[in-house]
Amino acid sequence: MKELTWPTLENLVLPVKALFTGYLLVVGLGLLMAGGQIMLTHGMADGKFGLSMDDLVYSYYGNREGSKLEAKLNGSMKDYAPAENKLEMIKWARAGAPEAEWESKIKPVTDQYCVACHANMPGLVNVGDKDTMIKVAEIDHGASVTTLTRVSHIHLFGISFIFFFVGLIFSFATGFSPITKALLIFTPFLFLILDIAAWWLTKMVPGFAWLVMIGGFGYSLASTVMIFSSLYQMCVKPFMAKKA
Numbered sequence: 001m002k003e004l005t006w007p008t009l010e011n012l013v014l015p016v017k018a019l020f021t022g023y024l025l026v027v028g029l030g031l032l033m034a035g036g037q038i039m040l041t042h043g044m045a046d047g048k049f050g051l052s053m054d055d056l057v058y059s060y061y062g063n064r065e066g067s068k069l070e071a072k073l074n075g076s077m078k079d080y081a082p083a084e085n086k087l088e089m090i091k092w093a094r095a096g097a098p099e100a101e102w103e104s105k106i107k108p109v110t111d112q113y114c115v116a117c118h119a120n121m122p123g124l125v126n127v128g129d130k131d132t133m134i135k136v137a138e139i140d141h142g143a144s145v146t147t148l149t150r151v152s153h154i155h156l157f158g159i160s161f162i163f164f165f166v167g168l169i170f171s172f173a174t175g176f177s178p179i180t181k182a183l184l185i186f187t188p189f190l191f192l193i194l195d196i197a198a199w200w201l202t203k204m205v206p207g208f209a210w211l212v213m214i215g216g217f218g219y220s221l222a223s224t225v226m227i228f229s230s231l232y233q234m235c236v237k238p239f240m241a242k243k244a
C-alpha cells in the first residue's frame with residue numbers, strides 16, 4: 001500500500017505559502033478587531049471599560065430593573081448632559097415614556113446634548129427620534145430572540161469558515177502529536193457551539209454569563225496557537241534551518 005503523505009508547512013511551495021500566510025495574517029487581524037469590537041460594545045455595557053460578567057449579563061439578559069436609557073445615563077453617557085436633564089429623561093422612562101412629553105420635555109434635551117453623536121455616528125441608535133427613544137426607555141430585556149437568532153447563525157457559519165481554513169493550514173504543521181493537533185483543530189468548533197449556547201442560556205438565566213466568557217476565551221486561545229505556530233513554521237523556521 002502506498003503511504004499517504006501530508007505535506008509540511010515548512011516544505012510547501014512558495015505560492016501556497018504566500019496564500020496561507022496572507023490568509024492567516026488577515027484572519028489574525030480580524031480576530032484582534034473582533035476582540036476590540038467586543039470591548040467597545042459589550043465591554044461598555046455596564047459603563048466601565050473591559051469585559052466583565054455584568055457586561056455579559058446586561059447584553060444578553062438585560063437589566064430588568066430599569067431601561068437601557070436609564071442604565072446608560074447612569075453609565076457610559078453620564079457626562080453628556082447636566083444632572084437635571086438626565087433626571088428628567090430617567091423620570092420620563094420610568095413613567096413609561098409618555099409620547100405627550102416628547103416634544104416639550106425630552107426632544108429639546110436630546111437635540112441639545114445627544115444627537116450630535118447619535119444622529120450622525122453610524123451604528124448608534126438615533127436618540128433624537130421619538131420611536132427609537134421610546135424603545136430604549138423600555139425595560140431592558142437584553143438581546144432579543146430575533147437578534148440572537150441572526151447573530152447566532154452568522155457566527156456559526158462565518159466563524160466555522162475561519163476555523164476550517166485555520167485548522168486545515170495547521171494540519172500541515174509539524175512537531176505536534178496527532179492527538180494534540182486534532183484537539184487544537186477541534187477545540188474552536190466545540191467552543192463556538194458552547195459560546196452560542198451560552199448566549200441563549202444567559203438570555204434566560206443570567207448565571208450563565210461565565211460560560212460566554214469561557215467560550216470566547218477558548219476559541220481565541222486555540223486559534224492563536226494555530227495561527228502563530230503555522231506562521232512560524234512557514235515563514236521563520238525555514239530560514240533558521242538554513243542558517244544552522
Ligand code: HEC
Nearest residue numbers: 044068069072076077080081110113114117118125127136
Ligand atoms: C460623544 C458622543 C455621544 C454623546 C454626546 C452621547 N452619546 Fe450615547 N452613545 C455613544 C456611543 C459611542 C455609544 C455606544 C457605546 C456605549 O453604549 O457606551 C452610545 C450608546 C448610547 C445608548 C445605548 C444604545 C444601545 O442600544 O446600546 C443610549 C441609550 C445612549 N447612548 C443615550 C444617549 C443620550 C440620551 C445622550 C444625551 C444625553 C447621549 N447618548 C449622548 C456616544 C454618545
